[in-house]
Amino acid sequence: MxxxxxxxxxxxxxxxxxxxxxHQVAEVKYITSESQxxxxxxxxxPHLTRFYPQTLTSLVDLEKLAVESDVIFIGLPHGHAMEVGRKATAINPTIKIIDLGADYRFKNHDVYEEWYKVPHTHREAKTVYGLTELNRSQVREASIVGNPGCYTTASILALAPxxxxxxxxLTTIIVDxxxxxxxAGRGLNLGSHFSEVFESVKAYNVGGHRxxxxxxxxxxxxxxxELTINFTPHLIPMPRGILSTCYANLKAGVTPEMVDEAYNxxxxxxYFVRLLGRGGYPVTKNTRSSNFCDLGWHIDKRTKRVIAISAIDNLVKGAAGQAIQNMNVMFNIDEKTGLDNAPVYP
Amino acid sequence: MxxxxxxxxxxxxxxxxxxxxxHQVAEVKYITSESQxxxxxxxxxPHLTRFYPQTLTSLVDLEKLAVESDVIFIGLPHGHAMEVGRKATAINPTIKIIDLGADYRFKNHDVYEEWYKVPHTHREAKTVYGLTELNRSQVREASIVGNPGCYTTASILALAPxxxxxxxxLTTIIVDxxxxxxxAGRGLNLGSHFSEVFESVKAYNVGGHRxxxxxxxxxxxxxxxELTINFTPHLIPMPRGILSTCYANLKAGVTPEMVDEAYNxxxxxxYFVRLLGRGGYPVTKNTRSSNFCDLGWHIDKRTKRVIAISAIDNLVKGAAGQAIQNMNVMFNIDEKTGLDNAPVYP
Amino acid sequence: MxxxxxxxxxxxxxxxxxxxxxHQVAEVKYITSESQxxxxxxxxxPHLTRFYPQTLTSLVDLEKLAVESDVIFIGLPHGHAMEVGRKATAINPTIKIIDLGADYRFKNHDVYEEWYKVPHTHREAKTVYGLTELNRSQVREASIVGNPGCYTTASILALAPxxxxxxxxLTTIIVDxxxxxxxAGRGLNLGSHFSEVFESVKAYNVGGHRxxxxxxxxxxxxxxxELTINFTPHLIPMPRGILSTCYANLKAGVTPEMVDEAYNxxxxxxYFVRLLGRGGYPVTKNTRSSNFCDLGWHIDKRTKRVIAISAIDNLVKGAAGQAIQNMNVMFNIDEKTGLDNAPVYP
Amino acid sequence: MxxxxxxxxxxxxxxxxxxxxxHQVAEVKYITSESQxxxxxxxxxPHLTRFYPQTLTSLVDLEKLAVESDVIFIGLPHGHAMEVGRKATAINPTIKIIDLGADYRFKNHDVYEEWYKVPHTHREAKTVYGLTELNRSQVREASIVGNPGCYTTASILALAPxxxxxxxxLTTIIVDxxxxxxxAGRGLNLGSHFSEVFESVKAYNVGGHRxxxxxxxxxxxxxxxELTINFTPHLIPMPRGILSTCYANLKAGVTPEMVDEAYNxxxxxxYFVRLLGRGGYPVTKNTRSSNFCDLGWHIDKRTKRVIAISAIDNLVKGAAGQAIQNMNVMFNIDEKTGLDNAPVYP
Structure with missing residues (x-):
């Protein structure tokens, strides 16, 4: 592969x-960068020393790259990924595309265009939303997978059941x-400057996060x-990890056992969802560097709300890990291949 | 004083x-500890070297302490503070008491007993809830002040207007x-162990925090x-700071300007509440080591919710600083005395 | 195995x-704890959920454990490990012992007793000091390996060439x-309490660290x-990683190229030592969660000193990883088995 | 003032x-920035909200600024400060200059030019090196003070006695x-990017730090x-604080008591140097946000070395605090004015 x-x-x-x-099966062929x-x-x-002798290539080689690859992971800014996807699939119709950005995530392209402020230029693509646990059978048949966002993976896994x-x-869903x-990436800005972030927490993009x-x-x-939610992201002074705390009002007559049953x-x-049960408290560090999503849920009898909490490593289950999980599914190999490592703790 | x-x-x-x-006016007389x-x-x-030559005394000296003090700050576990309060006011009827714990916070002692699992032994005390900005005139006349909790200070300041x-x-209030x-204090437990907390976030006490x-x-x-809320505390890997993100559905007909007006x-x-306005994002680090509460609010038009966010230093406005603010009010001196320092940043 | x-x-x-x-070959049989x-x-x-169904057993089962195991890793306090080693080898003479503590590290038992303040009760044991890169051939034949300390691994690898x-x-060696x-382990004490350690650095045990x-x-x-060095350990506000900065005066006539040649x-x-060369700067994070030791060295022409710097993950190359590396050598399997993972960054 | x-x-x-x-006496008149x-x-x-209504001005106003100010603090890159110093003293001969950069620190301008790679354009200036504890009487008479570097303050205070x-x-001094x-400032670069620095430590500029x-x-x-030392700076994952660990061989016949006496x-x-005594361990956090330097020293009998350790807040005693301390001395007011605050801990 x-x-x-x-x-x-x-x-x-x-x-x-x-x-x-x-990963026992995969072989990395080309690694591209336009900046370097x-x-x-x-x-x-430098942490990758011993593992990759490769030198970064430029995308001018796309023809060659598409012909010689079975699968392409795309880590480009939105708007650019669909261009690569369009061209690569034209060059090599059997190639698989897994985009880590937003270009292939939406069924409704108008919503994409409204929130991402660019025209969608690959509307005819047949794509699958790669939240593996929810869409495994479609992923298996897919050529193009839109790999979910980090926040969305954590939030959807918590709320789906x-x-x-x-x-x-459905009108009461709040995700904090x-x-x-x-x-926030490796790009330099004051908001990711060490001394600014350290010992500090803040919310951002209230009501407007993509x-x-x-x-x-x-x-x-x-x-x-259709439904509308509140989603509020917060920046925590640590490199890795997402905790998603999700609130919703239970419908009349819903018992705790019905909630338990839904999750179970x-x-x-x-394999990659570890249920901590009713009353369980996910801890981001317990998932660090791994593809696991830890999940717990709570029923507040006083307010008749359910509070579902999920923890992931944003770079693994929230990005690269789930992308590989999807690849494994698409190529019909053991879904855990390359991902079956215990989290790094402490 | x-x-x-x-x-x-x-x-x-x-x-x-x-x-x-x-603090230009205050003189620290006795400092007690039963453990040391x-x-x-x-x-x-050791950071207090140069400032306090004092040695800790035991509370067996309460008689002397009460007679020689104008005001006592109490930093004891709940259940113990009211005992000291009862005795000290009996010994010295003009003494002022500011309790940093929960014993004097509740008007409804039954609620206290239900959540704190101890009988209230000083029900006859006339107390004032020391959230200074809301209760300044009562604090001015008070003999016994129940100083608010850290989370409560941040949350109430955000939601009060x-x-x-x-x-x-009122049925839709959620505080995250x-x-x-x-x-969590200086007491040793695995939940405050450095390697466990670092690069990790978790919720705790969902539905049950006091x-x-x-x-x-x-x-x-x-x-x-009466109203009932959801309150969910989270542990963030930093020593100081609270960010309180508060959600509520706006009533029909409420405009953004009405919300602005309520805060303004x-x-x-x-002085100690710094309004960042509609769309503002409080950052805990901007309040570090200071008595400020920074406040911003957001209207989500899609969901018709208001999201109010407050930031404080939990040890200052959330504890010791507000206690001194209350003392200043009680003794009719400038409320800012001893508290008018700029936050330490970065 | x-x-x-x-x-x-x-x-x-x-x-x-x-x-x-x-690890593809190893099977974990018993896991013991006297405390739990x-x-x-x-x-x-909880991060190990999905990987170990086991329940902790007590050491009262040592007979059974020794008979059914090919190798025992010992993670006990010093003084206790050699008791287990003595008994286990008596029960099962072909068993391999890898002790992560100090009991089997010293050739000179008097030095051990002087610094560790307990009598050595297994002096007749034939042991090998398990710094794999230096003692590989002896480790291969060993029955009992004293796995090196974390600081010592980093420091010796930097200074050995x-x-x-x-x-x-030799009289000028200083290790900072x-x-x-x-x-410092998982045991609770104020020195590992989150709020005390965070945003702080200090030295400890100057002149006296074991x-x-x-x-x-x-x-x-x-x-x-024989030689005598200064070794000064410092506590850094992070869970993992050791950086060892080593100073020594170059002998007359030693050229930079001779130093380079010694390292090369x-x-x-x-495989597990990554040379960054003369002028290279090891970064602990580049080794995090991995068995690598990154090494760089510098010649200061003004003072005629060499400054050698090494970085490791104290829990991996400084403890568990090197223990497994030694096991692999002892059992004649690929030394990288179970250890060939890229560091987790960032 | x-x-x-x-x-x-x-x-x-x-x-x-x-x-x-x-600061009870000082009034801030102009605050300049060429970038904003x-x-x-x-x-x-934003943490300064409530304290400064001022808007940044440009240096084109230097004439006015120099006339209306009693003292100027300069926080410009090296090479630029001496230009401002030269002009400002020409405009207003009684003005006091305190430069936080390197331009006025060196007696030997050739050394400055060699290490800073710019010509010194204000060689005729009469300057005093503002390490207050060592040069107090000269500072009192000075018109231009070169405020010491952060590392230098910590290191010199530890080694001076x-x-x-x-x-x-003197040939054996090593400062780690x-x-x-x-x-490293507020400027953006990968070396100060949060995710890169967090849970990591490294050395930099070995043998070459200015x-x-x-x-x-x-x-x-x-x-x-004249003497030559080794100075090795390290980057620690925290915003504030410097710990300087200084090694030197004791001369023959020097007793521990003679070392104690030198410090005492x-x-x-x-006031601002807190001696922890022989065997004492300074902790950077104990000095955070304050102008204190905490000092301890150790004698290693085995190697006949002294290890002196100092801790400061790099932004206070290592920069702004010492600058104000110097100003207080220059204006003959209590040296502690504006600086007599207890450190912020934890």
């Missing part, structure tokens, strides 16, 4: 390389999410009707 | 000492709060009716 | 379990080392004469 | 503003220093002869 990574110098790209280094072509990847990310089983009032700083419509579209699909039946056989 | 601190070896006690060291009597305070907290002005549906680890009824009682008082009229003249 | 871990609830024990979970027998290991370390090749004045907090005689004995062996010939073929 | 700050948008400038906000003139300082540093009293072999990240000749010149002056006689009456 020959893999190329287009746009590999961001943290998600580096994490793909880290994980693929111990000709540089050895180990000079940009409630929404799908009609247990909560806390993310590590690596989610993962909002993504969560809404997927949950709406599960519910069978949805995820009871999922 | 002679001050004694009963139970001074916790972080709130140390913070009282830090702040009082530059006879030890110099600077041996327990909305509740008081009848702008939100994020706190630094110093809130600050819940405190927020409810105060907001209920402002609303003129409530806090426009408050 | 059947493995048992005696004393597994510390961080080094947990790290052994993490790494062994992806009967508890599932995944309840103590200089000392062995007679390049430096910086360690993450996990080195890794001092260990470094001295090994370097003395390489030099062919010593480590040029070592 | 009218103060202007030239180049105020860096962390040292912000720290000057923070500290001057509670016209911006309110509180927009750049040893060098001045002829207790150590550990600094928080704020020392604070080296500064330490050498000052210690050489105390010794009465040098600093026994210094």
């Amino acid at each position: 020959k893999i190329s990574i287009v746009g590999a110098t961001g943290y998600a790209g580096a994490e793909l390389l880290r994980l693929l280094a111990s 072509p000709g540089t050895a990847i180990a000079d940009i990310y 409630l929404v799908k089983n009609n247990l909560v009032d 999410a806390k993310s590590g700083v690596s989610g 993962h909002t419509p993504e969560i809404e579209e997927v949950l709406g699909g599960l519910a069978g009707e 039946s949805q995820y009871g056989n999922e | 002679k001050i004694s601190i009963v139970g001074a070896t916790g972080y709130a006690g140390a913070e009282l000492l830090r702040l009082l060291a530059s 009597p006879g030890t110099a305070i600077a041996d327990i907290y 909305l509740v008081k002005n009848n702008l939100v549906d 709060a994020k706190s630094g680890v110093s809130g 600050h819940t009824p405190e927020i409810e009682e105060v907001l209920g008082g402002l609303a003129g009716e 009229s409530q806090y426009g003249n408050e | 059947k493995i048992s871990i005696v004393g597994a609830t510390g961080y080094a024990g947990a790290e052994l379990l993490r790494l062994l979970a992806s 027998p009967g508890t599932a290991i995944a309840d103590i370390y 200089l000392v062995k090749n007679n390049l430096v004045d 080392a910086k360690s993450g907090v996990s080195g 890794h001092t005689p260990e470094i001295e004995e090994v370097l003395g062996g390489l030099a062919g004469e 010939s010593q480590y040029g073929n070592e | 009218k103060i202007s700050i030239v180049g105020a948008t860096g962390y040292a400038g912000a720290e000057l503003l923070r500290l001057l906000a509670s 003139p016209g911006t309110a300082i509180a927009d750049i540093y 040893l060098v001045k009293n002829n207790l150590v072999d 220093a550990k600094s928080g990240v704020s020392g 604070h080296t000749p500064e330490i050498e010149e000052v210690l050489g002056g105390l010794a009465g002869e 006689s040098q600093y026994g009456n210094e």
Whole structure:
């Protein structure tokens, strides 16, 4: 299985390389960067020394890259990925595309255009939303997978059983999410400057974060009707990890056992979802560097609300890990291949 | 003004000492500890070297302490503070008591007993809830002040203008709060162990944290009716700071300008509340080591919710600083005395 | 290959379990704890959920454990490990012992007794000091391996080429080392309390740290004469990682190229030592969660000193990883088995 | 006392503003910035809200600024400060200049030019090196003070008593220093990017850091002869704090008591130097946000070395605090004015 990574110098790209280094089947062919072509990847990310002799190439080689690859992971900014996807599939119709950005995530392209402010230029693509646990059978058949956002993965996994089983009032969903700083990428800005972030927490993009419509579209699909949520992201002084605290009002007559049953039946056989049960408290550090999503839920009898909490590593289950999980599914190999490592703790 | 601190070896006690060291009027008389009597305070907290020659005394000296003090700050576990309060006021009827714990916070002692699991033994005490910005005139006349909890200070300041002005549906209030680890105190446990907390975030006590009824009682008082909220505390890998993200549905007909007006009229003249306005993002680090509460609010038009966000230093405005603010009010001196320092940043 | 871990609830024990979970040959048989027998290991370390169904057993089962195991890793306090080693080898003469503590590290038992303040009760044991890169051939034949300390691993790897090749004045060696907090273990004390350690650095045990005689004995062996060093450990506000900055005066006539050659010939073929060359700067994070030691060296022409710097993950190359590396050597399997993972960055 | 700050948008400038906000005598007149003139300082540093209504001005106003100020603090890059100094003293001959950069630190301008790679354009200036504890009487008479570097302050304070009293072999001095990240400033670069720095430690500029000749010149002056040292800076994952670990061989016949006496006689009456005594361990956090330098020293009998350790807050005693301390001395007011606050802990 020959893999190329287009746009590999961001943290998600580096994490793909880290994980693929111990993937028994995959072989990394090309690694591209428009900003630093000709540089050895180990000079940009010295931790990868011993694992990648490769030098970054430029995308001018797309023809060659598409022909010689079985699958392309794309780590480009939105708007650019669909261009690569369009061209690569034209060059090599059997190639698989897994885009870590937003270009292929939306069924409704108008919503994409409204939130991302660019025209969608690959509307005819047949794509699957790669939240593996929810869409495994479609992923298996897919050529192009839109790999979910980090916040969305955590939030949807926490809320899906409630929404799908009609247990909560859809107008009452609030997601309060806390993310590590690596989610903001390796680009330099004051908001990721060490001394500014350290010993500090803040909210940002209230009501306007682009993962909002993504969560809404997927949950709406599960519910069978459109819904609108509040999604509030927060920046936490740590590099990795997302904790998603999700609130919703229980519908009348819903018992705690019905909630338990919804989670257990949805995820009871999922390797990468570890259910901590009713009353359980996910801890981001317990998932660090791994593809696990830890999940717990709480019923507040006083307010008749359910509070579902999920923890992931934003760079793994929230990005590179789930992308590899999807690749494994698409190529019909053991879904855990390259991902079956215990989290790094403490 | 002679001050004694009963139970001074916790972080709130140390913070009282830090702040009082530059208070122009106050003189610290006795500092007590039952665990380490006879030890110099600077041996327990070396950062206080040069400021306190004192040695910790035991409470067996309560008679003397009460007679020689104008005001006592109490930093004891709940259940113990009211015993000291009862005895000290019996010994010296003109003494002022400021309790940093929960014993004197509740109007409804039954609620206290239900959540704190101990009988209230000082029900006859006339007490004032020391959220200075809301209760300044009562604090001025008070003999016994129940100093608010850290989470409650942040949460009530954020929600009070909305509740008081009848702008939100009282059944929809959700408070998602994020706190630094110093809130858990200096006592040793695995949950405050460095390697466990670092690069990790988690929720705890969902639906059961004792600050819940405190927020409810105060907001209920402002609303003129009982209310029930969801309050979810989270542990953030930093020592100081609380960010409180508060959600509520706006009542029909409430405009953004009405929300702005509620905040501006409530806090426009408050020195220690810094309004960042509609769309503003409080950052805990901007309040670090200071008595400020930074406040911003957001209207989500899609969901018709208001999201109010507050940031404080949990040890200052959330504990020792507000206690001194209350003392200043009680003694009719400039409220800012000893508290008018710029936050330490970065 | 059947493995048992005696004393597994510390961080080094947990790290052994993490790494062994992806070791293709090893099977973990017994995991013991005297403090929490009967508890599932995944309840103590939830990050290990999915990897270990085991419950901790007590050492009263040592007979059975020794018979059914091919190798025992010991994670007990010093003084206790040699008791287990003595008994286990008596029960099963072909068993292999790898002790992560100090009991089997010293050739000179008097030095051990002087620094560790307990009598050595297994002096007749034939042991090998398990710094794999230096003692590989002896490790291959060993029954009992004393796995090196974390500081010593980093320091000896940095200094060995200089000392062995007679390049430096042995009376001038100074090691200034910086360690993450996990080195202090999971036991509760104020020195590992989150709020105390955060945003703080300090030295400790100047002139008295027990890794001092260990470094001295090994370097003395390489030099062919006794030597005395200064070793100063520092606590850094991070869980993992050691940086060891080592100073020594170059002997007259030693050129920079001779220093380069010493490092290159010593480590040029070592997989787990990554040479950054003269002028290179090791970064602890580049080794995080991996078994690599990154090494750079500098010549200061003004002072005629060499400054050698090494970085490791104290729990991996400094403890559990090197223990597994030694096991692999002892069992004649690929030394990288279970250890060939890229570091987790960022 | 009218103060202007030239180049105020860096962390040292912000720290000057923070500290001057509670200085009873000083009044801040102009605050300049060439990068953001016209911006309110509180927009750049929101933590200063309530303390500074000022808007940044440009240096084109230097004439006015020099005439209306009693003292100017300069926070410009090296090479630029001396230009401002030259012009300002020409305009207003009685003005006092305190430069936080390197331009006025060196007696030997050739050394300055060699290490800083720019010609010195204000060689005729009469300047004093503002390490207050060592040069107080000269500072009192000075018009231009070169405020010491952060590393140099910590290192010189630790070593001065040893060098001045002829207790150590001057060829054996090694300074291994550990600094928080704020020392690298607010400018954006990958080396200060949160996710890169977090949970990581590294050395940098071995043998080449510009604070080296500064330490050498000052210690050489105390010794009465030239000397050369090794100075190795390290980056620690925290914003504030420097720990300087200093090694030197004791001269023959030097007793521990002679070392004690050297420290006690040098600093026994210094308010801002807190002696922890022989065997004491300074902790950076105990000095955080304050102007204190904590000092401890150790004698290693085995190696006959002294290890002296100092801790400061790099932005206070290492920059803005000492600058204000010098100003107080120059204006003959209590040296502690505006600086007598207890450190913020934890």
